[in-house]
Amino acid sequence: MKTRTIGFIGGGNMATSLMSGLIASGHSPQQIWVSDAAPATLQAHRDNLNVNASTDNLKIVQEVDVVVLAVKPQILREVALQIAPLVKQKDSLVVSIAAGISQTSLALWLGGDTAIVRCMPNTPALVLTGATALHANANVNEEQKDLAENILRAVGISLWVEHEQELDAVTAVSGSGPAYFFLMMEAMEKTAIEMGLNEHTARLLVQQTALGAAKIALESAESPTQLRERVTSPGGTTQKAIETFQQNGFSELVSKALLAARDRSIEMSKQLGAD
Numbered sequence: 698m699k700t701r702t703i704g705f706i707g708g709g710n711m712a713t714s715l716m717s718g719l720i721a722s723g724h725s726p727q728q729i730w731v732s733d734a735a736p737a738t739l740q741a742h743r744d745n746l747n748v749n750a751s752t753d754n755l756k757i758v759q760e761v762d763v764v765v766l767a768v769k770p771q772i773l774r775e776v777a778l779q780i781a782p783l784v785k786q787k788d789s790l791v792v793s794i795a796a797g798i799s800q801t802s803l804a805l806w807l808g809g810d811t812a813i814v815r816c817m818p819n820t821p822a823l824v825l826t827g828a829t830a831l832h833a834n835a836n837v838n839e840e841q842k843d844l845a846e847n848i849l850r851a852v853g854i855s856l857w858v859e860h861e862q863e864l865d866a867v868t869a870v871s872g873s874g875p876a877y878f879f880l881m882m883e884a885m886e887k888t889a890i891e892m893g894l895n896e897h898t899a900r901l902l903v904q905q906t907a908l909g910a911a912k913i914a915l916e917s918a919e920s921p922t923q924l925r926e927r928v929t930s931p932g933g934t935t936q937k938a939i940e941t942f943q944q945n946g947f948s949e950l951v952s953k954a955l956l957a958a959r960d961r962s963i964e965m966s967k968q969l970g971a972d
């Protein structure tokens with residue numbers, strides 16, 4: 698497939714992760730465009746990533762084959778309405794990464810004929826270890842599906858979900874998920890320091906343990922339960938820790954947190970979208 702130009706509208710956390718990942722995986726910075734409200738942000742992207750940048754969202758749509766909507770959900774309507782006439786004129790493929798904004802809303806704002814891929818990536822895209830789920834509307838052809846998938850696959854794994862509603866669960870699991878692991882790391886690091894380890898030692902041990910656990914989980918055929926049991930010697934230290942987690946409602950708490958994230962995604966589609 699011919700290399701396509703990609704434009705990001707909104708140059709914040711997630712666009713930075715995706716642009717950096719695309720470049721690290723071999724995509725030419727010259728084929729990437731980004732717009733943002735803040736000129737300083739754009740200058741940083743020019744300096745650090747060598748991409749093309751403009752404060753004018755319409756310039757981005759004009760220049761590229763694929764438009765990635767990477768602004769906050771709260772301003773997506775305004776941006777979509779602004780670019781809609783040009784998207785229609787150019788017949789652009791639009792990829793939205795916004796949480797909680799449905800394809801119905803996007804189609805209403807951008808025009809019913811627009812080819813729209815809604816997806817949910819996550820910030821590990823920055824280190825080419827992202828996880829993205831995608832869903833295409835009926836206007837997206839096979840070539841456009843490949844194109845959207847190739848962009849996200851450049852920065853990690855990507856998979857298609859059959860029903861758009863699944864993206865609310867995906868948001869709760871992998872979209873927000875990195876933050877849950879960071880929260881666990883924060884708490885472990887804090888307690889490690891309280892137990893007398895210095896900050897450097899505490900951070901390094903927690904980081905390497907998280908990496909090791911993720912790696913073994915990915916490479917092993919065993920389930921997380923089996924892998925956990927391998928660490929847990931009967932009557933030993935891990936057993937004490939796991940019992941403490943479980944007696945204090947760890948699984949229920951994780952379940953509550955993920956359901957709250959999922960429900961917030963659904964709520965956002967009603968508050969901020971046209972659903």
Ligand SMILES: NC(=O)C1=CN([C@@H]2O[C@H](COP(=O)(O)OP(=O)(O)OC[C@H]3O[C@@H](n4cnc5c(N)ncnc54)[C@H](OP(=O)(O)O)[C@@H]3O)[C@@H](O)[C@H]2O)C=CC1
Nearest residue numbers: 707708709710711733734767768769770794795796818819
């Ligand atoms: N962060 C994450 O882990 C993930 C985020 N997402 C989704 O990605 C999207 C972006 O999130 P994130 O990167 O965290 O948000 P950020 O706030 O970091 O990035 C959004 C950027 O858009 C800029 N902006 C504001 N108004 C405009 C405008 N009219 N035109 C162009 N740019 C504008 C903002 O500038 P300023 O700050 O000056 O307003 C900001 O730099 C959201 O919709 C979110 O739901 C999806 C998956 C994971």
Ligand SMILES: O=C(O)[C@@H]1CCC=N1
Nearest residue numbers: 796868871872873874
């Ligand atoms: O917190 C959020 O709303 C976004 C979506 C997933 C991760 N960050």
